[in-house]
Amino acid sequence: MNILAFGEVMLRFTVADKMMLEQSDSLTVTTVGTGVNLLSSLAHFGYNTTILTTIPDNPVGEKTVSDLRKLGISDKRILRNGKSMGSFFVELGHGSRPERVTYQDRLSSSFSQMNYENYDFEKALIGIDVVHICGIALSLTKQTQLAAIKLAQEAHDRNKVVCFDFNYRISLNQENNHDSIKKRYQKMLPYVDILFGSKRDLTDLLDYQDDNETNLYEKLCNEYQINFFAGSRRSFIDSKKYFEGFIFHHGKLYRSQARELNILDRIGSGDAFASGILTGLFEKWDFEDTLEFAVANSVLAQSTMNDVPIFSKEDVFNYIDNSQQDLIR
Amino acid sequence: MNILAFGEVMLRFTVADKMMLEQSDSLTVTTVGTGVNLLSSLAHFGYNTTILTTIPDNPVGEKTVSDLRKLGISDKRILRNGKSMGSFFVELGHGSRPERVTYQDRLSSSFSQMNYENYDFEKALIGIDVVHICGIALSLTKQTQLAAIKLAQEAHDRNKVVCFDFNYRISLNQENNHDSIKKRYQKMLPYVDILFGSKRDLTDLLDYQDDNETNLYEKLCNEYQINFFAGSRRSFIDSKKYFEGFIFHHGKLYRSQARELNILDRIGSGDAFASGILTGLFEKWDFEDTLEFAVANSVLAQSTMNDVPIFSKEDVFNYIDNSQQDLIR
Amino acid sequence: MNILAFGEVMLRFTVADKMMLEQSDSLTVTTVGTGVNLLSSLAHFGYNTTILTTIPDNPVGEKTVSDLRKLGISDKRILRNGKSMGSFFVELGHGSRPERVTYQDRLSSSFSQMNYENYDFEKALIGIDVVHICGIALSLTKQTQLAAIKLAQEAHDRNKVVCFDFNYRISLNQENNHDSIKKRYQKMLPYVDILFGSKRDLTDLLDYQDDNETNLYEKLCNEYQINFFAGSRRSFIDSKKYFEGFIFHHGKLYRSQARELNILDRIGSGDAFASGILTGLFEKWDFEDTLEFAVANSVLAQSTMNDVPIFSKEDVFNYIDNSQQDLIR
Amino acid sequence: MNILAFGEVMLRFTVADKMMLEQSDSLTVTTVGTGVNLLSSLAHFGYNTTILTTIPDNPVGEKTVSDLRKLGISDKRILRNGKSMGSFFVELGHGSRPERVTYQDRLSSSFSQMNYENYDFEKALIGIDVVHICGIALSLTKQTQLAAIKLAQEAHDRNKVVCFDFNYRISLNQENNHDSIKKRYQKMLPYVDILFGSKRDLTDLLDYQDDNETNLYEKLCNEYQINFFAGSRRSFIDSKKYFEGFIFHHGKLYRSQARELNILDRIGSGDAFASGILTGLFEKWDFEDTLEFAVANSVLAQSTMNDVPIFSKEDVFNYIDNSQQDLIR
Amino acid sequence: MNILAFGEVMLRFTVADKMMLEQSDSLTVTTVGTGVNLLSSLAHFGYNTTILTTIPDNPVGEKTVSDLRKLGISDKRILRNGKSMGSFFVELGHGSRPERVTYQDRLSSSFSQMNYENYDFEKALIGIDVVHICGIALSLTKQTQLAAIKLAQEAHDRNKVVCFDFNYRISLNQENNHDSIKKRYQKMLPYVDILFGSKRDLTDLLDYQDDNETNLYEKLCNEYQINFFAGSRRSFIDSKKYFEGFIFHHGKLYRSQARELNILDRIGSGDAFASGILTGLFEKWDFEDTLEFAVANSVLAQSTMNDVPIFSKEDVFNYIDNSQQDLIR
Amino acid sequence: MNILAFGEVMLRFTVADKMMLEQSDSLTVTTVGTGVNLLSSLAHFGYNTTILTTIPDNPVGEKTVSDLRKLGISDKRILRNGKSMGSFFVELGHGSRPERVTYQDRLSSSFSQMNYENYDFEKALIGIDVVHICGIALSLTKQTQLAAIKLAQEAHDRNKVVCFDFNYRISLNQENNHDSIKKRYQKMLPYVDILFGSKRDLTDLLDYQDDNETNLYEKLCNEYQINFFAGSRRSFIDSKKYFEGFIFHHGKLYRSQARELNILDRIGSGDAFASGILTGLFEKWDFEDTLEFAVANSVLAQSTMNDVPIFSKEDVFNYIDNSQQDLIR
Secondary structure (H helix, E strand, O other), X not given: OEEEEEOOOEEEEEEHHHOOHHXXXXXEEEEEOHHHHHHHHHHHXXXXXXXXXXXXXXXXXXXXXXXXXXXXXXXXXXXXXXXXXXXXXXXXXEOOEOEEEEEOXXXXXXXXXXXXXXXXXXXXXXXXXXXXXXXXXXXXXXXXXXXXXXXXXXXXXXXXXXXXXXXXXXXHHOOOOHHHHHHHHHHHHXXXXXXXXXXXXXXXXXXXXXXXXXXXXXXXXXXXXXXXXXXXXXXXXXXXXXXXXXXXXXXXXXXXXXXEEOOOOOOOHHHHHHHHHHHHHHHOOOHHHHHHHHHHHHHHHHOOOOOOOOXXXXXXXXXXXXXXXXXXX | OEEEEEOOOEEEEEEHHHOOHHHOOEEEEEEEOHHHXXXXXXXHOOOEEEEEEEEOOOHHHHHHHHHHHHHOEEOOOEEEOOOOOEEEEEEOOEOOEOEEEEEOOOOOOHHHHOOHHHOOHHHHHOOOOEEEEEHHHHOOOHHHHHHHHHHHHHHHHOOOEEXXXXXXXXXXXXXXXXXXXXXXXHHHHHHOOEEEOOHHHHHHHOXXXXXXXXXXXXXXHHHHOXXXXXXXXXXXXXXXXXXXXXXXXXXXXXXXXXXXXXXXXXXXXXXXXXXXXXXXXXXXOOHHHHHHHHHHHHHHHHOOOOOOOOOOHHHHHHHHHOOOXXXXX | OEEEEEOOOEXXXXXXXXXXXXXXXXXXXXXXXXXXXXXXXXHHOOOXXXXXXXXXXXXXXXXXXXXXXXXXXXXXXXXXXXXXXXXXXXXXXXXXXXXXXXXXXOOOOHHHHOOHHHOOHHHHHOOOOEEEEEHHHHOOOHHHHHHHHXXXXXXXXXXXXXXXXXXXXXXXXXXXXXXXXXXXXXXXXXXXXXXXXXXXXXXXXXXXOOOOHHHHHHHHHHHHOOOEEEEEEEXXXXXXXXXXXXXXXXXXXXXXXXXXXXXXXXXXXXHHHHHHHHHHHHHOOOHHHHHHHHHHHHHHHHOOOOOOOOOOHHHHHXXXXXXXXXXXX | OEEEEEOOOEEEEEXXXXXXXXXXXXEEEEEEOHHHHHHHHHHHOOOEEXXXXXXXXOHHHHHHHHHHHHHOEEOOOEEXXXXXXXXXXXXXXXXOEOEEEXXXXXXXXXXXXXXXXXXXXXXXXXXXXXXXXXXXXXXXXXXXXXXXXXXXXXHHHOOOEEEEEOOOOHHHHOOOOHHHHXXXXXXXXXXXXXXXXXXXXXXXXXXXXXXXXXXXXXXXXXXXXXXXXXXXXXXXXXXXXXXXXXEEEOOEEEEOOOEEEOOOOOOOHHXXXXXXXXXXXXXXXXXXXXXXXXXXXXXXXXXXXOOOOOOOHHHHHHHHHXXXXXXXX | OEEEEEOOOEXXXXXXXXXXXXXXXXXXXXXXXXXXXXXXXXXXXXXXXXXXEXXXXXXXXXXXXXXXXXXOEEOOOEEEOOOOOEEEEEEOOXXXXXXXXXXXXXXXXXXXXXXXXXXXXXXXXXXXXXXXEEHHHHOOOHHHHHHHHHXXXXXXXXXXXXXXXXXXOHHHHOOOOHHHHHHHHHHHXXXXXXXXXXXXXXXXXXXXXXXXXXXXXXXXXXXXXXXXXXXXXXXXEOOEEEEEEEEEEOOEEEEOOOEEEOOOOOOOHHHHHHHHHHHHHHHOOOHHHHXXXXXXXXXXXXXXXXXXXXOOHHHHHHHHHOOOOOEEO | OEEEEEOOOEEEEEEHHHOOHXXXXXXXXXXXOHHHHHHHHHHHOOOEEEEEEEEOOOHHHHHHHHHHHHHOXXXXXXXXXXXXXXXXXXXXXXXXXXXXXXXXXXXXXXXXXXOHHHOOHHHHHOOOOEEEEEHHHHOOOHHHHHHHHHHHHHHHHOOOEEEEEOOOOHHHHOOOOHHHHHHHHHHHHHHOOEEEOOHHHHHHHOOOOOOOHHHHHHHHHHHHOOOEEEEEEEXXXXXXXXXXXXXXXXXXXXXXXXEEEOOOOOOOHHHHHHHHHHHHHHHOOOHHHHHHHHHHHHHHHHOOOOOOOOOOHHHHHHHHHOOOOOEEO
């Protein structure tokens, strides 16, 4: 199984020792991004992964390329251009104090500024089975938007499986109006086979109106011929946190059990869930097993520092089978 | 609102990585103290703050001055004298293992040794609305005791609001007898408008005898014309920890709700509570909101490394409004 | 009380900041081992302790010798030979993610390769009251097996108290067959006065068959004239973890209460329990107090980084008396 | 003496332990910039300093504001706007391996994007004696260029001393043509009293043609009524490095002696030199002493981590008087 | 150009902050080895590189595989077997205090224990132009010796260029007699095209006797049809250190100029030199340029932390052209 | 050879990464002191060492005790009393920037405050051959002064070899007048056999007047029956630093050659020299060898982090024999 992802590679600066930015000058830098997170997880599950992106042609860019290789992601489809990596700062949380993310402006990055015509999508798709596109591309620049939609279309035309992740964040879209963003998603969705998102994406972004979750998903999948729609959510009962997921397929909604969370670093939880779902679909596991696997992968990832999941299938299965285990020797 | 605090600036040495002193040679040094903690929190809430203290005239002293400025505290009223900063070591706790504080001897510090006549209280009070005095000054040396009482009196005479924090610790007073310490507090209290303390301070230090909390506080406030008496306490139910606070004002006792604690570093919890109460009083919030704010500020501070609270009002309100939130993006 | 322990000194490499091996190049190295852990704890309880072992004659070996002295263990009976220390890597866990230990091959270490005839057991036993032998020696090499049994026999012949810890790990014995290992333990047990182990050691290793725990222990103690048989176990109720222990003596089984665990690093929990039990036996405390002390020592150790317990008796008593305390000042 | 500087506040990310970016994920972040460096040094020399700049209104921006206060720089004239800080990465050098700086794109920063009309120059100049402007503002955006020139003009009109630093870097100007940049400098220079630069700035940027250094400087100072023109340079003899400076004033060129360099981190060497020169001019020292002081301050700064000089006058004098001293006790 | 190297992948544990082992518990772990170092350097010069080796099938092994990918080395020819990585400790030096390396026993590693028949040399050589073999394989175990010689032979038979590096270390051969080791090298040399070594290897290991260096090299190259013989050496003049190299080809000895060294970490200097030489030969540069490039690459590597060279051609050329430069901006 | 040293155990706080105090909150804490440094070095040379001192009875004190054991120093003669350790901060230097030491007030430490009558000198001297006393004790408090002189007298009476180190620092004696300090030294010297000091101690402290060094030393040794007088000094030629030493014995002055210094951390250089001299005297080496050994030990120590020398005899000999060596493998 060969997977290509299109998306931004970002620098994440995490303040050391659970300190806040005003308290410490020590940072750990990590190479992350929705595509990176997803591909790393899939690479650790044994699949061939390649990222299609643009980074600056300088030592910072080369550092991220070496990090991508380390994660098991091929660096053969990375373009060099411009001067900046997108970046964000993370202050880890503890107990009542939430984890906090502060983005630097993303619109000036090499990825955001790359002219979409510079990507050779045709070449990039050779030998590829599955393409993953992160929805953030629709909110960044005209160029990332054009690139994302063009890639989806080209992949669709070549009968590749197209995965798309809503990843719609209002904070990223303060200067775009609702309708303009909605239209971009509406352009994308006809090419999509596997879609990741939430109920809120359908009601708040696509303006679907229905209180019934199944009806909502049904409507979406019918309108755009979506094969699989999957998503995760978190809940909070008696000061405990839980994580669960669902898949909607051919009119039927499958739900996982909720698993208790003990968060070390929750960023990337959705990407870990998505890579678990894709694995189940690749392996043709039944939906229950798929959901259990995806939720377990995400819960493990949230118990681990950094966005990027690095668990093997064996790690995830071991966790499912021995969830009370506190020492592996 | 301009606040002046009188108190010792101390060096806190925290052992790295939740290790104990025998396990690690790596320390993080922080500039702390009751006055520092309170003023930092008030500065982050938007008030002008100034510390009145003495530090050594050497590179260690200058480091702490630069730290005070960083916290938003004015360094215009800091005297230089002597050679030593007071200091203590912190071994962070985890689960059943409690956090442990070891003080170096505090009586030889620049602050403890400073002749009280060197402080120009009149000048220090120019433009000041509120003065805060930490009760530890009453237990250190004759000089700190005289300085604290003189400042309270001068502030009172000039119609400044005088805040005082009992901060009575038996461990600091092993060489003083009960009656002598009690007398010092009795000299201070007539000047105090806003008082921070606990029931235990009234019964064990002032020798009040009454099982009824309201009666105790009533008696205190009547005897010394205290306008506000406030304090916090922690409780433990089913292996969970909680934190709550109270204000007593004009014969009436107001109590906050208890909030669950998930402690990373609990030192300074009282100072964070006190700065929250002062803010509510400054802003003339009602007592419920004031208590909720003060408890939230303290709970956040206890989820954060180091004594010194650095949350903005917006941070505290956000936490009150979204206490289940585990990621701010 | 003078205690001699025979066992391997190992290097433990712990990945920094709760990271996994693929995520970080920063390690903390610690000098550990069953004998080291036990003796460190006993030394911190006030007893004289000496380790009998072999380390390489190079800077790495000398580093561990200096670490042993730091822990309060005498370095007078350490032989130098060969080139390698046994070692293992630790990735700390968090919440659902278990702590993970990866051993480097232990059979080539200086300890494993040392010819047992080079140990001068007679000299090592001079002035010693109690000898502790770690069962892992029976699984390593012919030489460690011979040394362990010879030492037990020599100690027994000189009326020293012989303690032995099963420490049977299947993962260490993949190339040994069950019967061969069982025979080694059967050779050892006749010399043993105080034995540490679990029900599973009796059923899976010694092939005892009885569902009743008391019967099992009775059978063991009768067969080998074991004076005390003690062990610990962990349980899991409602997503909380607990730790408890037992002693079997003269036909009677004593059980501790279970104490809730909040794990930072659980390796070495059994050694902390064993040193607590030995202390109770040395001090002739009653079995309840002994068990409470041993469980508390282990729970504290599991809330602390690294294998090696470093708590004083006063620390453990303080924890027992104030188990809700979260700050010692 | 009250000094106001206008310039960008930047984040500097230094790779830990002299590693290169590909080798390490550990960074130290520092708040720097030409204005920051100069003002920090002047503040440590005892002058009042204020920065006029724009930072983002988020936790990263607030961190830098707290850092500026720590350095002794007033934060009263800082505007909040936009989302990004300018930033660069530093890989420290060693011996033959040069230190390496990689800039992220600077044009999207809050500072570069701030509309110049939002600055209240009139208010900012109240009580100010000296204004410093960093020439980089002329190369960034139209807005920074307009702001710099407007400030120079307003300051000049109010008889403030205007200092300007060429800081012309070809690498920052790849998209600007020579003539356009030259014109901007020509607009600025008429307002300038104290100018920092090098011979190369005159020949390569201003297109002056004369082999004789004195003639060149004479021409410049005459053309624009520059009162003082000063600069530094480095030389390399027999594998040793040296640093020296000059001042040109009223037709006469004064040169310092060369001082040997032993570089730990050379970024900011020019700013440390400039703050030393300004100090000599403020204090009306003769030119020899001024140059010696400025060179010493810069040599010390290059022996110190980070851009930002933090030496007191006493530190610099002590170094001048005891340049062979290797321990201060 | 596709290069395959056969050799051991090792863990290097470097004590932090130039401390010695007794002084610090903080280590940095790096994935190194002669083959790793050489291939990393060649990968950074733009060639395709693959390592043929064996690592343990556990998280430690997987960590090293991810590190190899990060360095740009293909992980497609790595076998999994056994439990241990070879490892060594490094205490960095400073001034008079030399850097110190302490090896753990290397003979029990997965690489040393791998049965040579498990390597599929035929498959590994597909598409490969150049094979590099590290001479240490001849000193480890019978298996590594057989594997090295078999690979050389197979590569030679298929007309691949065979490079071999003497890497003869007496300390590794204390249990082997001289004649036995010499015979192994004599078996290897007939297959070798490009040989790295020193005069001492010829006199002390191969027992050649001739005072004239050219004669010695001539004899060697004639006897074994060696195409290129190259090596480096260090010298010490007036407390300064220098590094230089030579190539012997078709009867003629070419020498580089000596370049001054300023060592941060000198391990791997020979591998950096060798990769430079190979690059010159691949690119058909003349010998002077090749030697200058190889010496520069090694000098840069010795100014850099860790064994593994990571400089691009551009970095090396830039250093050659600007060797006095101390800042790249 | 059994050596007892009397002196203060101090905490040294070193700022991380060659930063200055204002730049970093990361410290490394080390247990040091003249007695500690000397005994550690002698312990590493193979002698039995014991320290006679007082530390606080708290976790900080216990940490230092464990550190002393780690260094190979017996903890059997350590008293517990009071609450404070003496301490100082170190900012490492680089090139022109000198290393800087800032002492906290030392007079309130457990050691300085200990009543001299609490030391059981008689018991402490049992089995001891050589006693070392650090002259700083004469400058601290009446109690340390009395203890030092009493110990010297008792040791002298029992025919122990008494070593004494002037260690006279004006900065420590700002409140003592010259005559009072001089008298204390005059009381001590009659008991001394081996004396460490400098020419300046004789002229500035003891008020000897003679330009000729030999005459000065002759006078001193005659007046007080000193057997050996030894000392070191540093010089500076052409921007290089050198270190050398001397011994005066029976009217003859022996001088070492000067050795070039490359300083990483020069504190403790005198203690490393003294331990080298003592070793030569213990071993009855001739004076040239003794001086070469002492100078080499000190030069190595100055190339090493921290005060405390930890080199073995073999390390020092190896350095003497191979002083150009930059790698030990």
